[in-house]
Amino acid sequence: MKKFLLGTVGLITLGLAAPAFAADLPARTYTKAPAMVAAYDWSGFYLGINGGWGSSHLCWDRTAVGAVALVPAVREGCHDATGGLVGGQIGYRWQTGAWVFGLEAQGDWADLSGQNLSAIVPAPNLNNRTRIDGIGLFTGQVGYAWSNTLWYVKGGAAVTHNRFDDLTTVALPAIGIGGVVTSASDTRWGGVVGTGLEIGFAPNWTAALEYDHLFMGNRNVTFVLAAPPTITDNMRQDMDMVTARISYRWGGPVVAKY
Numbered sequence: 541m542k543k544f545l546l547g548t549v550g551l552i553t554l555g556l557a558a559p560a561f562a563a564d565l566p567a568r569t570y571t572k573a574p575a576m577v578a579a580y581d582w583s584g585f586y587l588g589i590n591g592g593w594g595s596s597h598l599c600w601d602r603t604a605v606g607a608v609a610l611v612p613a614v615r616e617g618c619h620d621a622t623g624g625l626v627g628g629q630i631g632y633r634w635q636t637g638a639w640v641f642g643l644e645a646q647g648d649w650a651d652l653s654g655q656n657l658s659a660i661v662p663a664p665n666l667n668n669r670t671r672i673d674g675i676g677l678f679t680g681q682v683g684y685a686w687s688n689t690l691w692y693v694k695g696g697a698a699v700t701h702n703r704f705d706d707l708t709t710v711a712l713p714a715i716g717i718g719g720v721v722t723s724a725s726d727t728r729w730g731g732v733v734g735t736g737l738e739i740g741f742a743p744n745w746t747a748a749l750e751y752d753h754l755f756m757g758n759r760n761v762t763f764v765l766a767a768p769p770t771i772t773d774n775m776r777q778d779m780d781m782v783t784a785r786i787s788y789r790w791g792g793p794v795v796a797k798y
Contacts, residue, residue, distance in 0.1 A: 567784060581791060589626070603760060606771075624726075643673050644679050667706070675699070689739050697731060719782075731755045734752035734781075736750035759774070759777075
């Protein structure tokens with residue numbers, strides 16, 4: 541009986557001490573689950589429209605009159621053909637980590653025009669005029685993405701369609717009071733490099749601002765006349781383009797990451 545009473549007292553004493561011991565223990569800490577991070581996915585096909593401004597710098601050098609070559613060539617002058625352009629783009633991008641790679645084709649209708657007074661025949665106000673009505677770009681892209689913001693560089697092939705006119709503002713017997721004396725055109729290929737900043741502003745929709753420089757090189761252009769039968773000019777051309785772009789992409793815009 542004595543042992544039973546001692547055991548009972550011991551259990552009661554332990555029960556009274558347990559709450560005080562528990563109060564001395566540190567409070568249990570709870571770790572929050574990591575928040576979801578929305579990562580924009582730039583992968584997929586896209587199609588869009590673009591519009592902006594272009595300026596093409598051209599220099600004309602007379603290299604031949606009929607079958608007679610002019611050595612050295614005689615400088616006629618230079619001018620800038622400027623104006624607006626509008627068109628579309630189609631491409632595909634794939635993303636690995638923060639890096640984005642892509643291929644794109646772009647085509648634009650253009651209305652670029654400019655002229656200068658010819659240094660060879662200034663007396664009848666003979667002007668050299670250039671008009672550009674078509675531009676195409678075929679490029680590869682490399683970019684770096686910060687979620688829905690993408691900075692990229694591009695490079696590849698470029699093509700332009702150009703029309704060249706010799707025109708006058710004074711009376712000539714063959715054409716009356718002013719007008720085009722002779723015309724020629726060419727489609728020339730060159731290279732392009734550019735850069736742009738693009739932002740995803742809605743699911744699958746993006747907007748971008750892009751700058752491109754076209755290196756179109758030198759090319760001989762022959763004009764047909766009555767007498768002499770032909771004249772030939774070497775045309776040097778390069779071009780700058782600034783465009784705003786809107787595109788729709790087929791692909792998941794956001795991937796949930798924890």
